[in-house]
Amino acid sequence: MASRHALVLLVFLPLAGFSLATAIFWNRLPEELPVAVVDADRSLLSRRLVRMLDAAKSMRVAGPYATSGEALDEVLAGRAYGIVSVPRHFERDVKRGAAPKVVLHYDALTMIPGSILKRDVRAVVGTLSAGVEIQARRALGETPDVAGARFEPVRSLRGALFNPGLDYRAFLLPAVLATLLSIFVLVAGVHALGVELRDGTAAEWLASGGSATRAVLGKLLPQALWFTAVGLAALAFPLRFLDVPLRGSASLVALATLLLVLGYQAVALLLVAGSANLRFASSAAAFYGGPAFAFTGITFPTFGMPLAAQLWGALLPLTHFLALLLAQAMRGAPASASLSPLGALLAFVLVLPPLALWRMRRLMSDPAYWGRT
Amino acid sequence: MRSLFRAFREEVSGSLRDPGALLVLVGAISLYAFFYPTPYRREVLKEIPVAVVDLDRTPLSRQLVRLADAHELVRVAARAGSLAEAEALVRDGTAGGVLGIPEGFEREVKRGAPATVGVLADATYFLVYRQVLTGLAESVGTLSAGIEIRRLTAQGMPEEKARAFRDPVPLVSRPLFNPAEGYATYVVPPVLILILQQTLLIGIGLRGPADLGRLGSGPLLARAAASVTGRTLAFVALYLVHALFYFGVVARLFGFPVRGSAAAAAGLVLPFLLATSFLGLALSVLFRRREAAIQTLLFTSLPAIFLAGFSWPPSALPGWLRVASQAIPSTSAIPALLRVNQAGASLAHVRHELALLWGLAAVFFVLAVLAQAGRERAARRQ
Numbered sequence: 001m002a003s004r005h006a007l008v009l010l011v012f013l014p015l016a017g018f019s020l021a022t023a024i025f026w027n028r029l030p031e032e033l034p035v036a037v038v039d040a041d042r043s044l045l046s047r048r049l050v051r052m053l054d055a056a057k058s059m060r061v062a063g064p065y066a067t068s069g070e071a072l073d074e075v076l077a078g079r080a081y082g083i084v085s086v087p088r089h090f091e092r093d094v095k096r097g098a099a100p101k102v103v104l105h106y107d108a109l110t111m112i113p114g115s116i117l118k119r120d121v122r123a124v125v126g127t128l129s130a131g132v133e134i135q136a137r138r139a140l141g142e143t144p145d146v147a148g149a150r151f152e153p154v155r156s157l158r159g160a161l162f163n164p165g166l167d168y169r170a171f172l173l174p175a176v177l178a179t180l181l182s183i184f185v186l187v188a189g190v191h192a193l194g195v196e197l198r199d200g201t202a203a204e205w206l207a208s209g210g211s212a213t214r215a216v217l218g219k220l221l222p223q224a225l226w227f228t229a230v231g232l233a234a235l236a237f238p239l240r241f242l243d244v245p246l247r248g249s250a251s252l253v254a255l256a257t258l259l260l261v262l263g264y265q266a267v268a269l270l271l272v273a274g275s276a277n278l279r280f281a282s283s284a285a286a287f288y289g290g291p292a293f294a295f296t297g298i299t300f301p302t303f304g305m306p307l308a309a310q311l312w313g314a315l316l317p318l319t320h321f322l323a324l325l326l327a328q329a330m331r332g333a334p335a336s337a338s339l340s341p342l343g344a345l346l347a348f349v350l351v352l353p354p355l356a357l358w359r360m361r362r363l364m365s366d367p368a369y370w371g372r373t
Numbered sequence: 374m375r376s377l378f379r380a381f382r383e384e385v386s387g388s389l390r391d392p393g394a395l396l397v398l399v400g401a402i403s404l405y406a407f408f409y410p411t412p413y414r415r416e417v418l419k420e421i422p423v424a425v426v427d428l429d430r431t432p433l434s435r436q437l438v439r440l441a442d443a444h445e446l447v448r449v450a451a452r453a454g455s456l457a458e459a460e461a462l463v464r465d466g467t468a469g470g471v472l473g474i475p476e477g478f479e480r481e482v483k484r485g486a487p488a489t490v491g492v493l494a495d496a497t498y499f500l501v502y503r504q505v506l507t508g509l510a511e512s513v514g515t516l517s518a519g520i521e522i523r524r525l526t527a528q529g530m531p532e533e534k535a536r537a538f539r540d541p542v543p544l545v546s547r548p549l550f551n552p553a554e555g556y557a558t559y560v561v562p563p564v565l566i567l568i569l570q571q572t573l574l575i576g577i578g579l580r581g582p583a584d585l586g587r588l589g590s591g592p593l594l595a596r597a598a599a600s601v602t603g604r605t606l607a608f609v610a611l612y613l614v615h616a617l618f619y620f621g622v623v624a625r626l627f628g629f630p631v632r633g634s635a636a637a638a639a640g641l642v643l644p645f646l647l648a649t650s651f652l653g654l655a656l657s658v659l660f661r662r663r664e665a666a667i668q669t670l671l672f673t674s675l676p677a678i679f680l681a682g683f684s685w686p687p688s689a690l691p692g693w694l695r696v697a698s699q700a701i702p703s704t705s706a707i708p709a710l711l712r713v714n715q716a717g718a719s720l721a722h723v724r725h726e727l728a729l730l731w732g733l734a735a736v737f738f739v740l741a742v743l744a745q746a747g748r749e750r751a752a753r754r755q
Contacts, residue, residue, distance in 0.1 A: 008669065013672060017672045020676045021676055021679075023694050024679045025685075026690075026691050026694075027689045027690070027691065030685075030686040031689075033688070049542075075549065076712055076716055077712075077723070078708055078709075078722075078725075083549075097538060099536070099537035099541055099542070099543055101543050101545050102544050103544075104547070105547050106547075106549060107549050107550065108549055108551035109549075109551055109559060109711050109715060110683050111556075111559050111683075112685065112686065115503055118546050121544065126544070129542035132542055133538065133540070133541055146485075149486055150487075152487060152521070153482055153487060153517050154513055155488070155490075155513070156489070157490070158510065159493045160493075160494060160502060161470075161494065162463075162497050163502075166496055166502075171497065171499060176676075176679070183672045184672065187667075278664050279393050279579075282668055285667075286671050289671065291409050294409060294413075297412075297498075299556075300500060300560075301498055304500075305411075305412045306411060306415065309414070312411070313412070326497050326498070327464075330496075330497040331464045331495075331497055332464070333466075334465070337466065
């Protein structure tokens with residue numbers, strides 16, 4: 001019975017979790033995001049704009065809708081991520097040089113689709129606007145070359161460093177996999193140690209190891225090797241099959257993965273030693289490991305957080321691991337840039353276990369601490 | 374009916390005497406509400422350090438650097454002698470982007486030829502990328518517009534007309550439902566809904582399956598149904614208070630937009646909580662030990678977030694996963710509740726999700742009854 005539960009925690013759940021995360025990010029980028037169009041002009045020019053929007057790879061035009069109310073209904077029903085409104089007399093006003101405004105309302109409750117729409121609608125309308133300006137310049141007598149040169153005196157050539165395809169998957173999937181790994185290691189470690197106290201078998205456990213340190217290591221080290229192997233396999237899969245890059249040092253990432261696993265085992269040991277109660281230690285592990293992703297700086301960077309959140313993030317091995325992983329995998333940073341996260345990971349492994357073992361020794365030999373739930 | 378009320382009463386008094394379950398069912402609710410949002414308290418990422426490579430060193434190039442530094446999203450934190458040097462600053466994490474001004478920049482502009490500047494942003498972190506690119510590109514756009522308008526007015530065009538001439542089809546972009554585009558406003562409300570689901574599932578798992586023998590000696594299925602219904606009444610009553618606290622108090626405390634009607638929100642929350650409670654009771658027979666609920670369900674929060682559509686569009690999910698994910702209550706409850714609470718949608722707008730949640734509630738009710746009855750039968754045989 002106990003071994004079946006261990007099998008679930010060590011094998012079944014990690015495989016399920018890693019597969020699920022990989023499946024979620026199987027596709028690279030959202031395409032053909034629906035955008036509702038309200039064309040109050042229905043002229044040649046407005047229809048050209050709608051066709052240009054529809055031709056953009058990232059979006060698909062829904063409608064046109066007769067009123068903005070109808071278009072808003074589409075957004076409220078979750079069928080469109082934004083509304084593009086073309087005003088009445090659009091073509092006439094463009095020809096008169098009255099600069100009629102095209103308005104994009106984008107759904108800011110969904111960050112990725114909203115920002116993709118904002119970027120790509122801007123690009124499409126900008127292209128149309130530049131075309132109109134060039135025509136107007138030619139009407140003033142400029143040659144095509146001169147008009148083409150003068151329409152925007154300073155242009156920016158934009159580039160994305162280290163992730164040229166702007167692949168959200170390359171950035172999110174490895175981070176999610178590592179977060180799941182940290183949760184599985186923590187839960188399995190807390191269980192392996194705490195179950196001996198819960199069931200009152202700590203004396204035999206201690207005897208089988210000879211010393212508290214050896215008994216604890218005997219439980220945790222096999223798990224550490226297993227989780228490091230499974231974690232590396234989970235991280236390697238997207239590298240091999242999903243075009244997720246690893247530009248820096250693979251051995252540095254592997255070493256950091258081992259330290260991540262050992263670091264979370266050290267935390268597990270501390271939680272069990274501190275509480276002597278498997279259920280309470282599991283609850284504490286949930287609080288420590290569950291919301292960790294938010295504090296790592298992956299989605300919202302650390303330097304933008306208030307100090308308290310930065311400090312909590314620094315107390316999570318995951319934060320340091322992800323900083324190292326992204327620096328190595330995406331940026332191909334030099335090893336020297338990854339020394340400080342590596343040192344932080346090492347600190348968890350070196351500092352916590354001696355503290356926890358000191359108390360663990362007493363828990364393992366005093367029946368007063370056993371059987372608590 | 375009497376056994377139903379008995380199951381309700383026993384769940385209430387049993388939970389109150391169960392500190393482990395109370396910690397999850399009550400304590401975690403307020404703890405997470407104030408702990409989880411702390412990283413996002415500042416809402417908008419501003420003043421990101423960027424590196425400048427100014428190979429032109431003219432008044433015009435310096436003007437561009439000043440414009441960039443004045444933009445609220447970025448600040449000029451370093452100067453580099455070459456593009457490679459600037460890229461190294463981004464690579465080691467010192468800068469989030471690069472503004473590269475080539476030699477001859479001012480000369481080109483004066484000659485009337487289009488000049489190009491390089492705007493590079495670190496796409497390792499997406500929020501950094503977006504903010505840096507927006508900040509630098511807008512600074513370049515401001516400089517360019519100024520130059521073009523000055524040229525046109527020099528030719529005798531009135532300024533107003535010149536402005537329209539240089540951008541004959543202007544675009545106005547407006548964010549919906551989250552006017553400041555705050556990150557907390559985007560991420561915290563859906564996570565609060567997920568916390569309701571996860572703590573309820575884990576809390577019910579900690580409480581464990583019911584002892585149907587205490588509900589008299591009627592038919593087994595009837596007793597199981599009475600137990601499932603009575604206990605769910607207790608859980609849902611408690612969680613309606615939690616939902617009111619989250620959507621009514623916490624949302625206002627953090628300044629999230631609240632546009633929806635309370636009635637529409639309640640109409641969605643009810644089937645969401647029913648479905649979650651029935652699912653929890655169905656799963657509870659799988660947990661042989663109390664802590665097993667925490668151990669097995671903890672990892673599901675992160676995938677559930679990415680399946681709920683607000684951070685990763687459902688259209689990007691593989692088809693089978695999009696269908697399978699509908700079995701999780703949060704997959705439809707989160708987008709529907711966000712649109713009702715923050716965008717002011719009516720129940721008619723979310724009728725698809727509403728129907729799905731009632732369907733899940735019905736299916737999970739049957740599963741919970743069968744699971745509890747099956748467990749009782751197995752226990753009696755032993």
